[in-house]
Amino acid sequence: MNSFSATLARSESLRSDVSARPHRYRILTGERPTGPLHLGHYFGTVAERVRLHNLGVDTVIVLADYQVITDRDAIGAVRRNVYGAVLDYLAAGIDPNKATIFTHSSVPALNQLLLPFLSLVTEAELHRKPTVKAELAASGRALSGLLLTYPVHQAADILFCKGNLVPVGKDNLPHIELTRTIARRFNERYGDVFPEPQALLTASPEVPGLDGRKMSKSYGNAIGLSMTADETAAAIRRTPTDSQRTITFDPEKRPGVSALLTTAALCSGIDEDRLAAGIGAAGAGALKKLTTDAVNDFLAPHRLLRAELASAPDYVREVLRDGNFRANEIAARTLGEVHAAMGTEYL
Known part of the structure; x- marks a missing residue:
């Protein structure tokens, strides 16, 4: 051994x-x-x-x-x-x-x-x-x-x-x-x-940043726990993907798309391939909306309590x-x- x-x-x-x-x-x-x-x-x-x-x-x-x-x-x-x-x-x-x-x-x-x-x-x-x-x-x-x-x-x-x-x-x-x-x-x-x-x-799990690299403050590709729901939506909306309409999980060839799928998977508990199959040919817009909803739903309780604590x-x-x-x-x-x-x- x-x-x-x-x-x-x-x-x-x-x-x-x-x-x-x-x-x-x-x-x-x-x-x-x-x-x-x-x-x-x-x-x-x-x-x-x-x-x-x-x-x-x-x-x-x-x-x-x-x-x-x-x-x-x-x-x-x-x-x-x-x-x-x-x-x-x-x-x-x-x-x-x-x-x-x-x-x-x-x-x-x-x-x-x-x-x-x-x-x-x-x-x-x-x-x-x-x-x-x-x-x-x-x-x-x-x-x-x-x-x-x-x-x-x-x-x-x-x-x-x-x-x-x-x-x-x-x-x-x-x-x-x-x-x-x-x-x-x-x-x-x-x-x-x-x-x-x-x-x-x-x-x-290693959480990818919005550009497919490791999530890091220095890369500017992170979703902060203290971000608002609107700030999160804006950050995800700016994420570069690619020109292919059908959504698939392929971290090597499609890093932007795959990073969004992994982020949504971690927050929703549904694996990347199932999420990709559910989106199908609906394109990057649907992927970004799904990821935004998954992140904001997951972080909502954290953000609510954090805001209460920050007020004191x-x-x-x-x-x-x-x-x-x-x-x-x-x-x-x-x-x-x-x-x-x-x-x-x-x-």
């Missing part, structure tokens, strides 16, 4: 145990607040973390605002993006009384873990990480120290709260392995402090303030254990 097959088998066993004994687990998950969350985020990560949260898994969500600047010159509209993400988490079903939602920059003790953690990895190990390679290629400029150490930041995010379960896609497995390596090396050198987190592989900005700020307070308490305890293990307590 190859390494990925073994990981997949472990993940399936782990999934069963999580369902049976959710209170044994704490997940760390989150994202960089580089812009509004979109359908790709929802189907890719948000829906799975809500599922685990509803099972009773202790849920910690980081909005990694410091990591926004790993591949850009400025932090941008990070405050607006952070509050927007909190709104989307709450509207999707995260209960702030049971989950901890916090911002990276608000927890100094978490970031202090970087120093001992950096001593446990080599430069070559960091250069090999796929995210570092991908971000470097996308940025088109010299590798910064922050970008090079990005995987160690992720390890600190997971280990500060002693997360033992990390829901990830296949592409992020190398980061979980490095986190496990850091935890193991720390424990071997200083004594047992950290668990070695396990990866829970998610079978989340003090509540949203309170959620984040409480989450930051809890995260600081957790990080302070962990850092205290680290200092004790390393012999750097001076009280």
